[in-house]
Every structure is written in C-alpha cells, then in structure tokens.
Amino acid sequence: MSQYILLRHREIPDLNKLEVYRQYDGFQAFYKSVTSMKPDEVTEVVKASGLRGRGGAGFPTGMKWAFVDKKNWPHYVVANADESEPGTFKDREIMELNPFQFLEGVALTAFAVQANLAYIYLRGEFWQIAHQLEQRIAEMHSAGFLGENLFGSNYSLRIHTHLGAGAYICGEETAMLESLEGKLGQPRLRPPFPPSFGLFGKPTVVNNVETLTNVPLIIDKGAEWYRQFGTEKSPGTKVFSLSGRVNRPGNYELPLGTTFRELIFEHGQGISDDRPVKAIMAAGASSSLIVATQEALDTPMDYESVPSLGASLGSASVIVVDDTVSIPWLINKTIHFFKHESCGKCTPCREGTFWMMHLTERIAEGSAGWEDVELLRDVANQMKGKCLCALGEFSIEAVLSGIERFRNDFEQATSSPAMTDIQQTAEVGS
Amino acid sequence: MKLLAEKYSDEVQTILAKYPPDQKRSAVMPLLYLAQREQGFVSFHAIQEIAEILEISTTEVGSIIGFYTLYHDQPGGKYRIQVCTDLPCALRGAEQFLEELCDILGIQAGETTPDGLITVEHVMCLAACDRAPMFQVQTGDGLSYHENQTVESAMRYIESLRKMEK
Numbered sequence: 001m002s003q004y005i006l007l008r009h010r011e012i013p014d015l016n017k018l019e020v021y022r023q024y025d026g027f028q029a030f031y032k033s034v035t036s037m038k039p040d041e042v043t044e045v046v047k048a049s050g051l052r053g054r055g056g057a058g059f060p061t062g063m064k065w066a067f068v069d070k071k072n073w074p075h076y077v078v079a080n081a082d083e084s085e086p087g088t089f090k091d092r093e094i095m096e097l098n099p100f101q102f103l104e105g106v107a108l109t110a111f112a113v114q115a116n117l118a119y120i121y122l123r124g125e126f127w128q129i130a131h132q133l134e135q136r137i138a139e140m141h142s143a144g145f146l147g148e149n150l151f152g153s154n155y156s157l158r159i160h161t162h163l164g165a166g167a168y169i170c171g172e173e174t175a176m177l178e179s180l181e182g183k184l185g186q187p188r189l190r191p192p193f194p195p196s197f198g199l200f201g202k203p204t205v206v207n208n209v210e211t212l213t214n215v216p217l218i219i220d221k222g223a224e225w226y227r228q229f230g231t232e233k234s235p236g237t238k239v240f241s242l243s244g245r246v247n248r249p250g251n252y253e254l255p256l257g258t259t260f261r262e263l264i265f266e267h268g269q270g271i272s273d274d275r276p277v278k279a280i281m282a283a284g285a286s287s288s289l290i291v292a293t294q295e296a297l298d299t300p301m302d303y304e305s306v307p308s309l310g311a312s313l314g315s316a317s318v319i320v321v322d323d324t325v326s327i328p329w330l331i332n333k334t335i336h337f338f339k340h341e342s343c344g345k346c347t348p349c350r351e352g353t354f355w356m357m358h359l360t361e362r363i364a365e366g367s368a369g370w371e372d373v374e375l376l377r378d379v380a381n382q383m384k385g386k387c388l389c390a391l392g393e394f395s396i397e398a399v400l401s402g403i404e405r406f407r408n409d410f411e412q413a414t415s416s417p418a419m420t421d422i423q424q425t426a427e428v429g430s
Numbered sequence: 431m432k433l434l435a436e437k438y439s440d441e442v443q444t445i446l447a448k449y450p451p452d453q454k455r456s457a458v459m460p461l462l463y464l465a466q467r468e469q470g471f472v473s474f475h476a477i478q479e480i481a482e483i484l485e486i487s488t489t490e491v492g493s494i495i496g497f498y499t500l501y502h503d504q505p506g507g508k509y510r511i512q513v514c515t516d517l518p519c520a521l522r523g524a525e526q527f528l529e530e531l532c533d534i535l536g537i538q539a540g541e542t543t544p545d546g547l548i549t550v551e552h553v554m555c556l557a558a559c560d561r562a563p564m565f566q567v568q569t570g571d572g573l574s575y576h577e578n579q580t581v582e583s584a585m586r587y588i589e590s591l592r593k594m595e596k
Contacts, residue, residue, distance in 0.1 A: 086516045086555040117450075124500040125556050125566060127573040160448040165459055165498030168554065182455035182484070184497045200453050241559065243518040249560035285517055285555075317559075319518050333517040337554055343497075 005229070005237050006213050007253045009097035018139045021100040027145050029219035030107050035151050042112040046215060048223035050235040055080055055171070055208030056283065056314040058234075058303040061215075067195035068113045069203040076199040077110045077118035078180065078206045082164055082171040084123055086337060087284035087317030090239035090251050091209035095122075095129050098213065099136050105212030106159055107145065108219055113205050116156050121176050124165040133161050168341035172389045173206040175343065186345040187389035208315075210239055230256035234302035244281075244320035245272045257305070260290075261297040264320055275322040279406070282306055283314020285334040286394035288401035289327065310401065327406040328413040331398050332357075332364035338395035349392030352383040356399060363413050370414045377403050434479050438464055442483065455484050458494055462501050470510075470570040471502040499553065500568065507542040507549030509591055510568040511584075515552045518559035527563035528552055530581045535588070547595060548588060 009015040012024060021027075033042050047062025068075055079102075083091040094102055110118045122130045137159050140146045148156045162180055169175045170185040177199050179185035198204020214236060218226045227235045234256040243249045246268035254263065260280060264270070271277050281287035282301065288311040290296050299305050306313040321330065339353040359376040362368040380396035387393050403410055434442050441464055449456040458480060465476035472495055474488075481488045495501040513528045528539060532550055535543055542549040558564045561577035565584070576587065 083557050084555055087518050087559050088555075089557040089559055092557050123557070124498070125573060125575075128575075162448070162456075163459065163463065165462070165500040166553075167498050179459070180456060181453065182458040182486075182494070184493060200450065243559035243562075244521045249522075251560070319521070319559075321521070325521070330517065333520055337516055340554055 004253055005217055005226075006094060006101075006210060006239055007098065007251065008101065015101075016097050016099050016136075018100060018136070018143060025220060026100055026216075027104055027143075029216040030104050030111070030145065031151055033108055033111050033219060034153050034155050039112050039114050042108060042219060045219055045223050046112070049214075049218045049226040050223075050233070051211065051214050051218060051226070052234065052236075052303060053208060054210035054214075054238065054315065056085070056286070058313065061207065061211055064195060064207070065109065065112050065205055067193070068205060069196045072196070072203050074117070074202055075113050075115040076202055076204040077106060077113065077115045078173075078176065078199060078204060079106050079118065079120040079212055080171060080173065080176060080206055080208045081120050081122040081126065081129075082168075082176060083126075083209070084168040084171050084341075085284035085286060085315055085317055086334070087243050087281065087319045088241050088315050089243075089317075090241050090315075092126065092129065093251050094209055094213050094239070095126070095133065099133060100140075101216055102209055102213045103133070103136060103140060103159065104145075105215040107157055108215045109205060109207060109212060110157050110159075111155060113203075114155075115205070116158065118157065118159045119180060119199070120159065120161045121170070121180055122161060122163055123170070124163045127163065130161045130163050137161075167343070168337075169343040169389075169391055172391065175389070176206065177204065184343070186343045187391075189388065231300070231302050231304070233304050238301075238316050240301065241315075241317045242268045242320070243317070245275065245277075245322040245325070246270065246320045247272060256302040257300040259298050259300055260292075260318070263301065263318060264297070268320070271320065271322050273322075275324060277320060278323045278325060279321040279327070279330075281319040281321070281398070282311050282316065283394075284317035284319065285337050286314055286390075286397060287311055287319070288397045289321075289330075289405055291405050311397075326364070326413065327402045327409040328360065328364045331402045332360040334398045335360045335395065338391065342391060342395075346386075346388035346392065348383045348386040349388070349395070352379055352387075352392065353395050355379050356395070360399070363410065366413055366416075368414050370411070373403060373410045373414055432479055433468075433473075433476055434461065434464060434483070438467075446483075455486055458484055458486070458491060459498075462491075462494060466501065467570045469505065470508065470568075471505050500573075508547050508569065508595070510549045510551060511565050511588075512551045512553040512556075512568060513539075513565040514554070514556045514558065514562065516555040516559075518555070519562035519564065522562040524563040527579065527581060527584075531584055534581065534585060545592075547592060 014020045043065045051061045052058045167185045170179045174188035175185045194204040230236045248269040252267045277292040280290040339357040342353045344350045380399045445460045461480045465472045477491045515524045563579045564577040
C-alpha cells in the first residue's frame with residue numbers, strides 16, 4: 001500500500017511529465033468518467049469518500065458539488081491556488097511536481113458539474129508555476145484530454161490559468177471570483193453561495209488545489225479504498241506544512257488523525273536547539289495559539305479533534321513556536337499581516353486590524369501598560385462575529401487565545417512600560 | 431503610442447480569448463502584467479489603453495493597480511527584491527536577514543539603490559516558509575524565487591545582477 005495519495009512524485013520520478021503520469025494510470029479516472037459514468041455518479045463517489053475541503057474550512061466536497069444549481073447555466077469550476085496563509089506551502093509543491101494529478105482533478109470536477117470552462121486562480125507570486133501549468137494544459141490538449149468532444153463524447157472542456165497579484169484576501173472564494181471578474185478582490189455578502197451564484201453570476205464550484213488532487217485516485221480506486229486512510233469523519237491523508245522552530249520543516253503527507261507529536265518530533269525531527277516547544281499554530285496565522293502541553297501534543301490532527309484544544313485544523317499549516325519566542329511579538333507579526341491584507345470593505349476588519357496593530361506594536365516594544373492589553377482584547381472582542389468574511393474573524397484568534405493562554409508573557413511585556421515619545425515630549429513640555 | 435495594441439497585439443488577443451466575450455473585464459489583471467513588462471510599472475497611457483480595450487473607466491483600472499501589491503504605478507529598481515518577513519520566516523531569521531542586507535546595500539526597506547538597479551521591499555507570506563530566509567525578485571517580465579538564503583548568497587546574486595547590467 002502506497003503511502004502517498006497527493007505527494008506521489010516523492011516516490012515516482014518525473015511524475016510531472018505527461019508520459020510518466022500516464023504510465024501510472026494517469027487520466028484513467030477522467031476517461032472512465034466521461035465515457036462510462038453519469039456526472040452525478042462521479043459526485044456520488046466523492047460524497048461517499050468523505051473527502052473534505054483542504055483549503056481550511058473542511059466542507060464536504062461532494063456535497064458542495066451537489067449544491068450546484070442545475071437550472072442555471074453555464075457552470076464554472078475555479079481551482080483555488082491562491083495559497084497565501086502564512087505557514088502554508090503545500091499547493092505549490094503539488095502544482096510543481098504532481099501537476100497532472102491536480103489538472104485531472106480539475107477536469108473530473110468540471111465533468112461532475114458539467115462545466116465546460118475551468119479557471120485556476122493562482123497567487124501572482126506563482127508566476128513560474130502558472131507558466132508551467134499553461135504548458136501542461138497545452139500538452140493535455142494535444143493528447144486529447146482537453147478540448148471539444150472528449151473521447152468521442154459530447155463533453156467539452158477548456159482550462160485556463162489566471163494570475164492574482166498579491167492579495168491574501170483573494171483566497172476567500174467570493175473575493176477570488178470578484179478578482180477573476182476584473183474587480184477589486186473583496187468578498188461578497190453571502191448567501192448566495194458560489195454553487196448558486198458564482199463566477200459571472202453563474203453556478204460555480206470553488207475547490208482548493210489539494211482537494212482537487214485527491215479526486216482522480218478516489219474515482220479510480222473508489223470511495224472504500226480512500227476511507228481506509230484517516231479517520232471515520234476525516235478520511236484520507238493531508239499534506240501538513242510544518243514550519244517555524246523545527247529541525248526539518250517541510251511538507252508531510254500523513255493520514256488525518258496523526259498526532260502533533262508525531263509530526264513535530266518524528267517527521268520534523270524536533271525543536272531547533274532542543275528547546276522546549278511552547279505553542280503551536282495549527283492553521284497558520286489564522287490560528288488560535290495552542291499551549292503545547294503533553295495532552296496537546298498527543299491530540300490527533302483532524303477536523304474533529306483539534307477544536308477540543310480551542311483551535312482548528314484549517315489548512316494544516318503547523319507553525320511551531322519554542323520558548324525563546326515572546327507571544328506579544330508573535331501576535332504583533334500576525335496582526336501586521338492581517339492589517340496589511342484587510343481588503344477594507346467592512347468596517348470592523350478595516351478599523352479593527354488597524355487599531356489592534358497600533359496596540360500590539362506598543363505592547364511588543366514594551367511601551368504599553370496592562371490597560372492596553374485589555375483595550376486590545378476589547379477591540380478584538382468587538383470584531384468577533386461582525387466581519388464580512390473569515391479574514392477579520394481569523395485575525396483575532398491569536399490575539400484572544402494569546403492573551404488568555406499566555407498571560408504571563410503579556411504581564412511581563414507591560415510590567416515596566418518605557419515612556420513613549422509622546423509621553424516624554426509631554427513631560428518635557430510640562 | 432499604443433503600447434499594447436502595437437507591440438503586444440497577439441498577446442492581447444490571447445488574453446482576451448481566455449474569458450467569455452461578454453466578460454472581457456476579467457482580462458484587466460493579465461493586461462496590467464503585460465503593460466508592466468517593459469518598464470516595471472504601469473504608465474498612465476497604458477491605463478487609458480486598457481480602459482479602452484475593456485470598455486471600463488481609467489479609475490476602475492487604476493483601482494486594480496492600487497489594490498494589488500504586484501502592480502506598480504511608479505518606477506522602482508529594475509529588480510525588486512522582496513523579502514518575506516512574516517511569522518514563519520521571522521522564526522527562521524528573516525528580519526535579521528533583511529536588516530543586514532539593507533545595511534550592506536546602504537538603503538532602507540522600500541528604497542532603491544542609487545544606481546537604480548535594486549529596490550528592497552519586505553512583503554507578506556510567499557508560501558516558502560520551510561525555506562526561509564527567502565525572497566522573490568520581481569522584474570517587469572516576471573518573478574523568481576530565491577530560497578534558503580544567507581546574506582552572502584543574496585549579495586552574490588546582487589553582484590551577478592550588477593555585472594550583467596554593466
């Protein structure tokens with residue numbers, strides 16, 4: 001039994017070449033689907049596999065496809081390759097080294113919802129990957145896997161890439177659709193959701209790269225085969241992006257339900273300089289801070305278990321923090337990120353991240369008092385549940401959990417506030 | 431002069447063909463990249479031309495440039511060295527890397543070297559967290575990643591650019 005479903009290129013050299021991918025049954029699933037399956041049957045297999053969205057939300061993939069409105073045409077598929085969460089670098093490896101499996105996943109998804117046009121929205125920084133994908137799409141055309149009347153059927157499909165230009169918010173699916181329509185990448189008010197009102201106002205499936213890359217093997221080998229990996233409610237494997245203070249950062253494809261301990265200490269080979277691990281962020285900068293207790297380290301990483309630690313798995317970008325790191329410094333970093341990336345459309349996020357940034361800066365540099373920590377908590381709490389999209393909501397996770405779970409760090413940072421320039425000027429003037 | 435229509439007319443047609451004919455506004459982002467290719471920034475003339483092609487206003491085109499960080503409406507260095515200093519990179523020494531690099535070049539982040547060749551900027555996460563410190567280099571014509579960097583390796587790269595441009 002092979003260990004890899006997604007990072008198969010680690011076992012199969014040159015898997016990013018079309019002829020090699022075909023030698024390993026590449027495009028068999030797509031051929032089988034188009035020539036001998038009904039579109040709904042493809043959706044049913046994916047539903048039965050229990051595959052859940054790998055971009056962060058963990059929504060059941062087959063269910064999303066089934067929501068696509070069949071009374072409104074045409075349909076579109078958009079692959080979310082905007083990978084921008086600090087700590088996430090998995091889609092990049094998949095697209096660079098196992099691109100045809102990803103592209104076959106796009107094609108299968110398009111067939112399942114009967115879309116004739118699919119876009120791959122890549123973050124602008126993935127410029128080289130986009131150009132490689134364009135070449136591979138052209139190879140697929142030449143080989144007869146894309147174009148008109150595929151395999152003699154009446155089904156046709158084209159795939160295009162579209163480059164973003166440096167905006168984290170475009171990873172939010174409705175902001176991505178706006179951006180693809182040539183507008184500012186700002187989220188839409190939902191509902192309606194993309195399966196009923198998506199790209200150009202038409203029913204659209206938006207799936208993450210990793211999610212889509214699962215699909216060919218699920219169709220080829222069946223839902224039962226897929227369910228032997230992972231847990232009952234979180235089947236399959238997941239690519240965990242491990243970063244921060246570990247000896248061997250990188251992508252590790254492991255069954256869902258693998259413990260933090262195994263990821264960090266076996267695969268990541270432990271903490272840099274053998275320091276104690278202090279905190280873990282399981283979902284990149286959008287994470288609550290998990291206190292790295294023994295119990296936490298033994299918690300399985302799946303969509304059901306991580307919430308018991310007051311956090312979520314998200315896109316499984318595991319950032320490891322050791323005892324040399326001050327939590328006020330850390331949240332100052334994450335808040336700078338969210339302030340920079342806030343799209344400005346809704347007031348709670350635009351203003352909230354702005355004021356939080358000023359507070360975290362002062363707290364981190366040691367010129368704030370405890371009342372500033374309380375004010376920071378107030379601002380964060382006022383944003384909660386009021387933002388238009390998840391960006392604003394996620395921005396407060398590390399702040400609130402940090403203050404609650406690492407109170408000592410904040411007490412220390414505010415114990416003897418240095419005078420600010422303004423206070424000094426005021427004193428000189430008085 | 432019509433930069434896009436005269437110089438890149440084939441590319442413009444290829445870009446427009448990617449989107450449904452009644453949705454050509456979608457082409458604004460790829461057209462902006464095209465307009466930026468030669469000089470590394472989008473001139474006002476190019477904005478006007480894109481607005482004409484897509485039948486939208488120059489304000490709408492301009493707002494796209496302002497919203498996204500990879501478009502520039504002002505000239506910068508020929509090579510924009512963009513260092514990620516976000517949390518995972520910072521945990522692996524990216525802030526110190528940026529500071530030392532700027533010190534050697536005698537500029538601050540956001541500034542351009544006097545020869546007009548190098549602009550150093552700090553940017554948000556580039557999805558290379560396991561290979562920090564790292565930077566990307568944006569030129570008019572594209573982007574390249576440089577990972578697992580030290581100040582020495584970055585300076586060797588910059589020196590090679592300087593030699594090439596002489």
